[in-house]
Amino acid sequence: MNKYRIVFEITKWEFFRWFKLKDQILTLLISLGISSVVWGGIALLGRPDREPVHVFVLNEQLLPVAIPEGSRLVLHPAPADSEQTLRQAVGLRQIDGLLTLKSTDAAELLVYRLPLWKSELEQYLTQARIQTRIRLLNISPDQFSDAFRSFSINVIFDENAHKPLSLAEKIAAGIVITLMLVSVILSLAYQFAAITGEKQLRVTEQIISAVSPQQWIDGKILGVSAYAFASLITYVISILIFVLFSGLFGPGLEIPVEITQPYIIILLAFLGLCGLLFWNTFFAAIAATINDPNTSARGSLIFLPVVPTVIVVLLASKNPDTILMQVLSVFPVTSPAALASRLVLTEVPAWEIVAAFILLGISIWFMRIVAGKIFHLGVLMYGKEPSFKEILRWIREA
């Protein structure tokens, strides 16, 4: 059988071994549920109480208050001799409040519960007071507005200089990197199960009598990476559902315009895929040397991608345009995270993107050969894990 067909069959087997459509649908349904609860809840709880608030006003002539249309506040001027009756009405909860104007600067409000509308009423009273003052000073509203007009500075950014990052851009970059990191760690867990688990189950020896170790490792790397990429897409759709619901039930979350560009989306997708392939080639080799993942200290290496990624995120959030960030954007270990964050946060020259993909591609190709060699030599070592010295010797021989 054609060797590519064998790799394809192994890839297909590994992908469907882990990929369960119902799990992905469940993830999306959970996202739908969380989005509904969060944004629906915020919309529901944040909705103003539209019941009219009846407030009776004593000494209304001191400060003629104008209530704009649409407000739920309803002010009722009341005669001075009705004070006692109105106080009793408040006590009996028949009216919401009794406002007694003491002067144009002071008032007293009698209520039976915390008045959530107090700030709104204060705002109208302030307006009324300002109008009264203007009238007393005998100046026109236009003169008044002109006198109190605030100073305006028009900010212009130098295109060659560092542009400050918005919170939305930082959050978007953080989400992109986090999703990539989550899918990498997820795939590494499955890679361990696929390789070390099979070694423990004694499946491997029979299989590699039928296919070459390189075909076997290639299929595993591709299959598990494809599964992780499918999961990454599900996560992205989940986030989009969340963002969509924020717009449906509320003001909507701000999405940086950069990540809505089709070419940025495609580049981010390719970077995600390449990052998964890179780390999976590395961990396929590590997994082949592990005898029992429950006791091997090498299992903790699964968190290795976290370190460079966190460093990259911290550096990128401060300034994505430094020389260090440019170097990290093309260096294969950090390029998936660094370039992805820079694509979201800043303008990246085309040569950097091309260089990053070329170096990443070469690294993946080299790493898969090394992984295949280590897998070949390490996978039949039961009971004893090869030392790092032995592994280095295998790599040199590869």
Next chain:
Amino acid sequence: MTNPNLLEVSSITKRFEKDNAVDELSFHIQKGEIFALLGPNGAGKTTTVRMMLNIIRPDSGSIRYCIDGIHNAAPSSNELGYLPEDRGLYREIPIEQTLNYMGILHGMRKDDATNATTHWLEKVGLKDRAKDKLETLSKGNQQKIQFISAILHRPAFAILDEPFSGLDPINQEFFIDIIRELQSQGTTVLLCAHQMNLVERLADRVLLMNRGKEVLQGTIAQVKDRARSTHKVVITLDETADISLFRDIPAVLDIERQTDRTLAFHLKKGESINQFLAAVSAKVSISAIHSEQISLHEVFVQSVKADSQDPSAEGVI
């Protein structure tokens, strides 16, 4: 007329650190035969098999296959079936899927793999369990599935490492029938097993290894004939007697006590039974006697013992 050789192994040596796992081993397997590779644990059988499968490479020597007239260092995946001693399959996946997958990896088309899976599951009485996960089957049934996975694609050459281990006598017979059926359909079989009685019934030729080297090789009859002892005489005495009493009889190679009064004497090759009986009867009173040809098991034990005691005993026959 003998069949052409399917496999020729010439002076292969494999060294792990300080030990020679396999040392200058040579043998051949003829097309269509059942060849048994025997030896105690650590004799080098698995290392030899892994070199034959090209999983590991010999430090020196050569391995050549000739399947369908084409010479090769290793057979292609569709020509080879392998049941390893250390075995296992995907426990959490339905057996039907696993078998189809194994068939495809051995070069079968998907439809052919599906048909072969159905055929074999029906043959071993597990057709109704096709959608069950392997972990839900009994150990014997799991062994059947593992066996099917190795020969589903009708290989030209099947290497079966301990195919009978863990099987009850009924299933052992069942597997013997299947191995014979494979042979009748043209599959050449290399058998590694510890059940000498089963090997004796199945194998056309055997190779006995110890400490990485050949100890005996040939047909069952040749091997027995070349053994240090060819006959065993079982004597029941009137009274119990100490084994040391008979050590000085020249014809005796080895003695084992079967009961208080029953002793089995392995006679040296070519020694006269009459003279032996005369020597025994001169020492003790005999109440019963019978003689039998030694079994392959006894040849195995004798030869390995002799080889292990005498480093220069290579090829003792």
